[in-house]
Amino acid sequence: MKRVFIASVAGLVMVAGLAACGSEPEAPVETAPEAPDGISVTDGRMNLPAATGNPASVYFNVVNDGTEMQTMRSVHVAGAESAMFHETAEWEGRVDMQQLEQIPVMAGETAVFEPGGKHVMAFNLAEGMEPGGEVEVTITFVRGDKVSFPARLLAPGDDGSAN
Ligand SMILES: [Cu+2]
Numbered sequence: 001m002k003r004v005f006i007a008s009v010a011g012l013v014m015v016a017g018l019a020a021c022g023s024e025p026e027a028p029v030e031t032a033p034e035a036p037d038g039i040s041v042t043d044g045r046m047n048l049p050a051a052t053g054n055p056a057s058v059y060f061n062v063v064n065d066g067t068e069m070q071t072m073r074s075v076h077v078a079g080a081e082s083a084m085f086h087e088t089a090e091w092e093g094r095v096d097m098q099q100l101e102q103i104p105v106m107a108g109e110t111a112v113f114e115p116g117g118k119h120v121m122a123f124n125l126a127e128g129m130e131p132g133g134e135v136e137v138t139i140t141f142v143r144g145d146k147v148s149f150p151a152r153l154l155a156p157g158d159d160g161s162a163n
Pocket residue numbers: 021086087097119120121
């Protein structure tokens with residue numbers, strides 16, 4: 001799968017605050033989402049936190065087989081009180097996380113969410129989430145289209161590659 005780094009369009013990405021692992025809840029997601037033209041999501045997975053109460057990390061690939069750029073605006077994780085896009089990167093010599101307000105994915109490209117890079121942080125998880133389970137994740141795009149996909153629940157640190 002082609003990997004896409006969005007550094008070239010970093011100007012489009014609004015960054016709000018450094019290392020914000022705790023913030024406002026997202027607006028609730030409506031039912032019956034409809035994906036933008038050509039958008040699909042593969043390999044959804046969520047690493048459960050090692051300690052109860054900590055946030056979980058969600059990873060996946062957003063494939064844009066359409067003819068237009070699509071821009072992700074928000075994310076909802078079922079069973080989490082709130083969720084947001086994050087990126088892990090090095091700034092001035094130290095590795096840190098930032099919130100991303102919007103994430104574009106160009107026509108014909110794939111936005112990869114993976115450990116050490118872009119990811120979704122899910123906060124205040126419901127009880128009873130166990131490895132082997134699944135949750136639904138919904139991404140909303142700037143024009144209001146949505147795509148939902150399952151994320152497999154993995155133990156902390158499990159990269160899911162054995163599955
Ligand atoms: Cu994060």
